[in-house]
Amino acid sequence: MLLVVDNSEQPSHAEQLKSSLPEGVELLFCSNDGYGAAVNLGVAWHAQNSKDAQYLLVSTHEALPEPGALRKLESTLASRDKAAVVGPALVTGVDSELVWSLGGYFSRILGLPRHHGHKSPRSILNGAESHAVSWLDGAFLLFRKSVIEWHSIDEAFFLYMEETDHQQSLRRLGWEVILEPRAVVWQSSGGTPAFYQTRNIQLFQAKNGTGLQRIASAPYVVATSIARDMIKRRGTSQWAPLVAGWRAGMSLRPAPQADGQPKIVLINPLGAALAHYTDALAEMLRASGSDVEVQSINEPSVAGSSRWRWVFDYLRLLSNASQSRPGYRTSQTLVTWPVAGFLDLAVAKLICGRSTAIVYHDPKPLVRSIGSGRLIARMVSAIPNRPRIIVHSLAAAEAMREFGLGQSLEVLAHPMLRPNGRNGTGGHPQKERPVVRVLGQFKQDRDFDALKAIATELDDCALEIVGRGWPTVAGWSVDARFVSEQEMDDLVRSSDVIVIPYKRFYQSGIAIRALEAGTPIVGRAASSLADMYGADSSLLVPESNNAESAEPNPWTSAVRHAIRNGAPEAQAAANKFFDAAVSDWRTWISETVAHTKRSLR
Structure with a gap:
């Protein structure tokens, strides 16, 4: 759809412009x-x-x-x-x-x-x-x-x-x-009018430049322009506009932000693994009225650097975020992944102060992690006014309380992009064989019995596993490699069903992406998937069933239900979960503003 915006402020030309445009082109008139x-x-x-x-x-x-x-x-x-x-x-x-x-x-x-x-x-x-x-x-x-x-x-x-x-x-x-x-x-x-050249360079540098650039840019432009005109004998007609623009720009500053609009600095130390999560979180925060700045670094496995370099870069991001920004009275730093486990609560408090929150995805990591033990948790729990802790499931919240970190703990819905948005939720094209996939990096807590049962009973489906580190799994086609964000989106959208075969997990980024795309998910009912679909959903496998002895196997029953009837349930669950997530984060923003204002009094 084509739109022409006419800000010429020449009403006499309006009819001529309308008649000259092809059919179907829209036209708006506005002041200049x-x-x-x-x-x-x-x-x-x-x-x-x-x-x-x-x-x-x-x-x-x-x-x-x-x-x-x-x-x-x-x-x-x-x-x-x-x-x-x-x-x-x-x-x-x-x-x-x-x-x-x-x-x-x-x-x-x-x-x-x-x-x-x-x-x-x-x-x-x-x-x-x-x-x-x-x-x-x-x-x-x-x-x-x-x-x-x-x-x-x-x-x-x-x-x-x-x-x-x-x-x-x-x-x-x-x-x-x-x-x-x-x-x-x-x-x-x-070219550029002389007045706006000197006026606007000051506004630009006030928003983007260093102290030296704010002070020296306009005088430099004036001096070099006058010198160039003198050398080339162009006359003095542009000198007055240059100086006028310089004087006008001296009073310009970026518009101050309203007290109710917080500045959120999102720090993502897993730039590759949490790219989608961070994008979704940033959009959700902006939808709640925040000005969001994202600062990311890639993890060592992607950047090819040492772990110590990664930690140093992370500390640098925290230091940058701690610097106050003009016009924002309510600034908050939000860390999407703790680099050093519970120690991050102490480090972030030291560098960024009280206006910090850290998201803990795995309170009890499946992979051994520095700073995630009970001794560290007890030490950190004694820190007064420590950063707030955010988790995305009740199970994760309970795990944090077991560590003695229940104070300043908040359970917020996992962020997601809008369903039917840029990822789309259209129906999947009919295929000769339904495609059932397991996506994501291999971890030791995967349920091989469930995968074996699915392979045994669903020989009429294309069974695929795509993710770094996966071993051979009987009956499944395994592609053990890292995939890009775009390819991951394509895999999610083109799947008929996505299986989440964890024995234990607090939340699943793959499950969220499937919700965004309208792709049905199959997994355990005793997990965060119940927050998305409801514990009684036929897409979820109840714990009371024994995957090895039940006939038919509950995993295969859930997959078959997903293939036949899962799409409408996935769509309804996506809309409901998205609305809940927006509400959660909007409330968090409001409380953040109120909390920060109280601390400034």
């Missing part, structure tokens, strides 16, 4: 409050009228894409899970012979935005491939729609640098900004 305001208005319109779209193109009237450019941008954005926005190579000139911009970077000392490849011959595009850049020109940008809906453009800039500022906020949240040089768009640009 700048580029950002027009984009935000268009995004809000599409949020209501293009709900099923995954991507959103923002184009100015002066951009002309070459054939195939948009498809190349779409392909690149679809192939990069962490990309929020992708832009083309911008060219200019009568014959499109010069490069205008290949994205941008920031100068080393003052952090001034500079174009890559500016005014270079177009031939430099030959053989170029997509890659991350610091920023993209706002003339022609393809966004992940959910991202730009959550993160609007700052309208205070009016003109120039608002897209650069917007992209820095996305990068701080963990998103990538991607240049696709194989997509080419012609652009006509008159």
